[in-house]
Amino acid sequence: MLFWISTTLKVLVVVGFLAQVAALLLWVERKQSAMMQSRIGPNRATIKIGSLEIRAAGLVHSIADGIKMVWKADWEPTGGDHLLYRLAPIVAIVPALCLCAVLPFGPTVFLDHGRDLYDPAWATDAATLARSVPLQIANLDVGVLFIFAIAGAGVIGAALAGWSSDNKFSLMGGLRAASQMVSYEVAMGLSLVGAMMIYQTVRLDEMVTWQTQHCWGIFVQPVAFVLFVTAAIAETKRVPFDTPEGESELVAGYFTEYAGLKMAMFASGEFVEVCVSSALITTIFLGGWQFPFMQLTGLEFHYLGLNLSAHMPHWSVVLVGFITFCLKCAFLIFMQLQVRWTLPRFRYDQIMKLGWRMLLPAALLNVLVTGTVLLFLNSGNG
Amino acid sequence: MPGKTKVLKKPTRTLADQSYLIEVVKGLGTTLKHFFQGTGQMVSGNVPNAVTDPLAEGISTLSYPEEKRAYSERWRGVHRLTHRDDGSPRCVACLCCSTACPAQCIYIKPGEYPEGDKRRGYERYPVEFVIDELRCIFCGFCVEACPCDAIRMDTGTHMTAFDVKSDFVYDKDKLMSMVSQHGTQKSENPRHEPGDPGHPGIDRLHGGH
Numbered sequence: 125m126l127f128w129i130s131t132t133l134k135v136l137v138v139v140g141f142l143a144q145v146a147a148l149l150l151w152v153e154r155k156q157s158a159m160m161q162s163r164i165g166p167n168r169a170t171i172k173i174g175s176l177e178i179r180a181a182g183l184v185h186s187i188a189d190g191i192k193m194v195w196k197a198d199w200e201p202t203g204g205d206h207l208l209y210r211l212a213p214i215v216a217i218v219p220a221l222c223l224c225a226v227l228p229f230g231p232t233v234f235l236d237h238g239r240d241l242y243d244p245a246w247a248t249d250a251a252t253l254a255r256s257v258p259l260q261i262a263n264l265d266v267g268v269l270f271i272f273a274i275a276g277a278g279v280i281g282a283a284l285a286g287w288s289s290d291n292k293f294s295l296m297g298g299l300r301a302a303s304q305m306v307s308y309e310v311a312m313g314l315s316l317v318g319a320m321m322i323y324q325t326v327r328l329d330e331m332v333t334w335q336t337q338h339c340w341g342i343f344v345q346p347v348a349f350v351l352f353v354t355a356a357i358a359e360t361k362r363v364p365f366d367t368p369e370g371e372s373e374l375v376a377g378y379f380t381e382y383a384g385l386k387m388a389m390f391a392s393g394e395f396v397e398v399c400v401s402s403a404l405i406t407t408i409f410l411g412g413w414q415f416p417f418m419q420l421t422g423l424e425f426h427y428l429g430l431n432l433s434a435h436m437p438h439w440s441v442v443l444v445g446f447i448t449f450c451l452k453c454a455f456l457i458f459m460q461l462q463v464r465w466t467l468p469r470f471r472y473d474q475i476m477k478l479g480w481r482m483l484l485p486a487a488l489l490n491v492l493v494t495g496t497v498l499l500f501l502n503s504g505n506g
Numbered sequence: 507m508p509g510k511t512k513v514l515k516k517p518t519r520t521l522a523d524q525s526y527l528i529e530v531v532k533g534l535g536t537t538l539k540h541f542f543q544g545t546g547q548m549v550s551g552n553v554p555n556a557v558t559d560p561l562a563e564g565i566s567t568l569s570y571p572e573e574k575r576a577y578s579e580r581w582r583g584v585h586r587l588t589h590r591d592d593g594s595p596r597c598v599a600c601l602c603c604s605t606a607c608p609a610q611c612i613y614i615k616p617g618e619y620p621e622g623d624k625r626r627g628y629e630r631y632p633v634e635f636v637i638d639e640l641r642c643i644f645c646g647f648c649v650e651a652c653p654c655d656a657i658r659m660d661t662g663t664h665m666t667a668f669d670v671k672s673d674f675v676y677d678k679d680k681l682m683s684m685v686s687q688h689g690t691q692k693s694e695n696p697r698h699e700p701g702d703p704g705h706p707g708i709d710r711l712h713g714g715h
Binding site for chain 2: 158159162164459463465467
């Protein structure tokens with residue numbers, strides 16, 4: 125019973141949040157790019173209530189955009205495959221939403237407050253675990269592998285859109301999207317192998333636990349971090365990897381023929397991908413929901429000869445964990461948008477070269493070095 | 507005599523450039539600097555005035571309809587048709603402007619003044635005068651071509667954005683309702699009506715050619 129209620133709640137909260145994230149990120153992107161380019165940015169959309177004018181620093185533009193998108197003429201190409209044409213935006217956005225099912229966005233909430241909060245055996249006790257709610261929709265054993273599988277499905281949406289639009293620009297865009305995403309899928313998967321070897325698990329919650337007990341993944345796998353971030357940006361098909369929709373050559377690439385809400389689904393799918401990839405990077409490399417030096421019982425600092433610990437009530441640990449996760453994600457999203465407005469678009473052959481001739485060998489090398497070091501360390505222990 | 511040779515150093519690509527990563531970080535540094543500068547100005551409300559101080563560091567957006575920089579007298583804005591003293595258009599429907607127009611965006615339907623009008627025989631008038639402002643390339647040839655100073659582009663206004671394409675097609679009434687940058691609907695150049703002293707008095711129908 126507890127499982128069903130909590131799962132429903134979690135799904136509602138996460139999907140509800142991600143549905144809004146596109147509108148929010150649209151505003152962030154517009155304002156951030158405006159600030160970077162010494163502009164004011166959008167600020168004209170106004171809600172008038174009597175004499176009160178609400179502009180909310182341009183946030184109203186997101187609402188105005190939503191309304192505009194709904195009322196746009198829902199034009200469809202006369203040729204092409206109509207079923208696939210309508211299916212493509214859904215296929216593009218659903219995998220992005222599915223990805224967040226396995227991401228832990230906070231520490232496990234224990235409902236038994238009667239027990240001793242600082243007993244080390246407490247969190248692993250079967251009875252306690254039965255009365256606990258992990259802040260993660262689905263705690264899958266396959267974890268990271270699930271993410272690779274679903275993220276790989278995202279390419280189908282773009283490819284279908286390009287194919288079914290009956291437009292050569294769309295087709296070119298779809299082809300580019302497909303080849304780019306498949307190429308970077310390889311580097312993305314291999315870059316995480318080193319991390320999986322260190323964490324000794326593919327479960328995302330256990331990865332966070334490992335980082336809570338040892339140190340953040342970025343410190344043990346810095347190369348993998350750079351590789352993964354690069355591949356993740358390439359997977360979102362945003363600048364500098366946006367040749368699939370390069371407007372100077374392909375109009376709008378695979379969604380050239382889409383209008384109104386269908387176009388909005390592609391656009392918001394992109395933002396959801398940015399959000400989810402940030403959450404993924406946070407989970408695997410930046411310690412997930414872990415606040416520095418915070419354990420399940422409170423703050424613990426046992427370095428440099430110091431032995432400091434401050435016990436915190438369980439609810440505050442959960443709250444701090446959740447907020448930390450959100451802040452880390454927000455920072456990564458900010459950096460991704462910053463990259464998007466800093467770098468020029470790569471040429472298509474440069475993207476392929478970067479993927480196959482730089483990232484892939486680097487990822488393989490990373491696996492080799494990690495394996496060697498691990499073997500060396502383990503033999504030392506043995 | 508061999509001159510002094512200055513040997514320019516060929517730019518080299520170091521491994522750091524080649525790896526691209528350091529350059530990316532440098533670029534991010536630049537954009538972040540501007541981001542924080544802009545955000546700081548917006549939050550503190552310390553945005554430089556784009557009208558008086560257009561070259562200041564930081565945000566330089568001009569909030570257009572509210573803030574305007576003065577345009578020069580020669581700046582070409584949306585057209586207007588100048589008025590005579592009695593409020594009729596100065597245009598004599600000679601079709602010079604529509605002939606000169608490289609975008610072919612001007613349509614004029616000329617008409618004769620009715621029998622008995624003192625202008626009849628000397629000049630015609632535009633029954634319709636239509637400019638498709640979407641086709642217009644704002645080259646100003648029509649203004650140059652006009653022998654009567656009847657069409658001018660001194661309104662100092664940009665094209666307005668409309669919802670419907672047909673709204674961009676300005677008809678005679680709309681063009682005559684526009685005012686110049688200085689608020690006048692007339693032209694400073696003198697004009698002589700038929701019968702006035704100084705009017706050459708050559709009749710188009712009986713001019714002898």
